[in-house]
Amino acid sequence: MGSEYSNRKDLIEKENQREYSGREGKGKRLWKKVKYQLVEYHALPGYLRDNEYILGHYRSEWPMKQVLLSIFRIHNETLNVWTHLIGFFLFLALTIYTAMQVPKVVDLHSLQHLSGMLKSADLHKLQSELLTCLPSLPDFHRLKEELRTTFPSISSWHVKELLYNCLPERFFNCNHTDVCVLHTVKEDLVNIIAPLMIRPITRWPFFVFLGGAMFCLLASSACHLLYCHSERLSYIMLRLDYAGIAALISTSFYPPVYYSFMCHPFFCNLYLGFITLLGIATIIVSLLPVFQNPEYRTMRASLFFGMGFSGAAPILHKLFLFWGEPEVFHTTGYEILMGAFYGIGALVYATRIPERWMPGKFDIAGHSHQLFHVLVVAGAYTHYQAGLVYLKWRDLRGC
Template sequence: MTSSSRLQKRNGETIVSSSAVTEEEYTIANDGVKSNKKLVKIIGRFTRQLITITHWDDLPDWQKDNEHIHEGYVKETNSFINCFESLFFLHNESVNIYSHMVPGLCALFMLLIDINIIKKFPTTTFVDYFMIDLFLAGAFSCLILSSAFHTLKSHSLFVAIYGNKLDYLGIVILIVTSMISILYYGFYDTPYFFHLFSTITILFGIACGTVSLANKFRSREWRPYRATLFVCFGLSAVFPVLTGIWYYGLEDTFKRIQLKWIVTEGFFYIFGAFLYAMRYPERICPGAFDLWGHSHQIFHVFVVIAAYSHFHGLLSAYEYAHEMLIK
């Protein structure tokens, strides 16, 4: 072959002209074309990512939820791959995703190494590990379901509705596992009260889980009843506390359930939910908190703080119970 031949491109592919070329020249030319194609593909993917970030006015109606947040929306993708790709660039759901994903994985990690984080007493049994792991599993379920929902909600209306159901189910799971775990140590020496209040908690959990998942109960006309049921579920936690004060006295009840941590937990849950319901602070300055600091993000952070408060109180309640048992 001679080296005087020319290379031509047709439809993006390198072809040989009528003159012959060396094999080395042919290989170099084709490698160059392949590299260019790969570069175009990467740029195209990045461009598609930028295009998916859009303004409130450009969203389909089903994606419009908070009019005080103007920019940073991932528009309907109809693609699980694109939803997954949204994990790697900044948008107004990024904080919601990672503020629950990372603590959720931490909860799973602590569950797997529970033997290293739970102080061991001569009276410690498998049930103790189970109760503490029960809460960690509940926290993991709630946080990961929430993170998954915020990752996939831009897929389509159907996926968003289904993910929202699972998000609510995760909240129910966290409430149930939190209450049962602390009830066990609050009434460690009175099984009757533990079984009574645990049964009530589970029944409320089943009821709230049902209204969260069933389409019938998610309709507008059922909204007041659904809200009332969740409020009653939350208020049901007051009865074991009052029972403990009546049966053991205020001081002992305070130590048994580590009331200061439980009150701290309740404060962050309630205050976070209040800010979320009021759309604060984005309500007072629309567009200023699109990517950072809007109410849903604050609520997510407060949920994590509340869950940590419960975990700290649970471990302290466990230690107090066993210190009493070995006296």
């Protein structure tokens, strides 16, 4: 009797234990599910409260694993992460393309055009004329050696002029078909031969800009993904984000300043030194804890806007020095467009438009920070296009 009672008691205890374990497991799973749910603005700790017009879909103090996996979840930072992450890969591809293709300064379109025109020309006659013409240039062998070993003492623009004048005057006559064809080809031919006689202009300022753009975009993407983990990590990532913005603005000055004033070392060093010091000062200010507070949003935007606006001085100076050259107007147009992208982005960021008009309606997509990110990528890409024009201009013109 006692043994039977004891066995029944043990069975009941085991059943109760299994039931308790089951409830405990369900409770843990439920707690885990609730714990990693998105929360509303009023439930955030103070350091995560930045934009009161974004009302919901926040991540708050998640473990690092969950934070990293949230790159594939929908929340109010998803597009902030991906807009600049895609931008980073875009500029990485542009950097690789620039390193592999841009040093080839020959205009491929002109080369294809020349090839088509020469099909009906007397190629043997053209070859004979070139072989006669090139060695007749003043000090041709010395010039080739200088161009191979040192910075050119004679500009590529001068080389083009010598080549153009060297080609036979009979190319201007149109008495014969082949001569007419050669006449139309003459300028293309000079544009192709001249760059082959000189070294391409140094590319390091262009790569400085590309590096600054990639650092800014990657830092921004990482910040928006990771800052919700903890207060300490938020502090670090936000400062990295501000440093990236300052780096992008500062390095954006390098291609236009260097290639505009490479033949005027004083102004080149003056402008580059000024923007470099201004960028360092901005990064130092960004490290101050008070700079992170939401009430300093307008100040942050104004500081970065001021850095960009300081680029007006070298642009105006460039226009004064090279007025009338088409490449100068071409690059200035790109720079104005870039400034418009950055300026509108800073304005949208500071005013928090459009979410301030309809709080809660743009939590997932369309709020000001996302628009700011898109405009930054557009501005940086516009500046890349301007850099290509600078490179081709200086490669062909020299000083």
